[in-house]
Amino acid sequence: MKLKLFFVLALAAVVCLPANAQKKAKKTKAKTATTAVETPAAPSIKPVDGKTFSEALGIAQSESLKQYLTSRENIDAAHLAEAMKGMTAEISDEERAKALAYAAGLRIAQINKQNLPYFNKQAAGSMDTTYVDVNTFQNALSKAVLGETCTMTADSAMKVVENQIKYQQEIYKARNLDWLAQNAKLKGVQRLADGLQYRILTEGTGPVADDSTEVEVHYEGSLIDGTVFDSSYKRNKPSTFRPDQVIKGWREALKMMPEGSVWNLYIPYDLAYGERGQGEKIPGFSTLIFKVEVLKVKKEPAKTN
Structure with a gap:
């Protein structure tokens, strides 16, 4: 902000003045024999009174304040007048404290x-x-x-909340396991001993990766209800990583898929993100469904740190 910069430069000038003055004094002293003393020129800018400056200061900052209120405080432009009422209100410290507390509640x-x-x-x-x-x-x-009287204590309330969430997790876990059991019966789906399921959509004929090989892939991941949580296709940019950098189900599948392969993977929670899940998009106990396309398997082992 230009106005802020003006004050900063002004402050810097004041702080640096003594040192500069000393340097100039020394130089002047050294040249007293040959240099004439200059008469300071009168300021070319006309000063204003404090009230005029105060008004100018408010107007100069108005656009920045408007942007702050609308972008940082999420104030609707139609309600800016209410914000200005609060700013200009002449109220006691106690009234102001109450108003701020009320705003916090909102x-x-x-x-x-x-x-x-x-x-x-x-x-x-x-x-x-x-x-x-x-x-x-x-x-x-x-x-x-x-601190008012409630129907239950804080400890018992927490227990109710935890039990309900645990109940829902058990329901969700059972639903995902049942989905896997039904999916395993479908034509073309193969199941490994650890529970990983896959269906080959396109047979690849290229090299196969190991843990130290970088693989370039396109993929899309979803939950059993169809919710897509990640997709390199939507980003229009494939991803590159080693099999030892991804979840267990991916790691196992990538070391089975020749370059050029396109598979559907059906990964149980214990080969994915487990009981805790991953962020807000993947709940705990989630079965993950991936379409994976191996675009390239690099022949040289990837460099490790």
């Missing part, structure tokens, strides 16, 4: 609203369900924070 309500689909996903298995009632949740949260 922000927390917004965060709760954003998190609600994830609460539902964990507790009921679906993000678009109405299992978690937001009013009941927030009223209970408010009472507990304020």
Whole structure:
């Protein structure tokens, strides 16, 4: 911001003035015999009074403040006047503290609203369900924070939450295992001893990778409900890695797939991301379905650190 830079440069000039003055004094002293003393020129800029400068300062910062409010504070442009009322309000420190606390509560309500689909996903298995009632949740949260009487203790409440999430995990795990059992019966699906299943879509004829070989692949990964969680096809850019850098199911399959192969992989959770899952997109106990296309198997072993 130019205005901020102006103040920074002004401050730097003030801080550096004594040293510069000393240097100039020394030089002047050395040249007193031959150099005439210069008369300082009058400033060419006309100063303004403090009120005029204060008004100019506010106007100069207005665009930056508007951008901050709309982009960082997510204030709708139609409600900027309300923000300005708060800024210019002449209220006591106590009233201001209460207003700030109220605003914090509004922000927390917004965060709760954003998190609600994830609460539902964990507790009921679906993000678009109405299992978690937001009013009941927030009223209970408010009472507990304020130390008011609640229907259960904090420990017992945590136990209820943990048990419900565990129940949903068991349901999800059983659903994924059943899906694998049914998938194994389909024509063309082959199953290995550790549970990895695959179907060959295109037979490759090129070299096969080992743990130290880099492989260039295109792939798309999804859950059993069809949710796509990753796709190099959508990025329009293949990925390159070694078999020893990926999950167990991939590692095993890549060392079986000749260059040019296209397979569907059906990977049980214990050969993927296990009980914990991976981020928000892959829950624990997830069976992962991949279409994998081996574009190139490099002949030279990959360099390791």
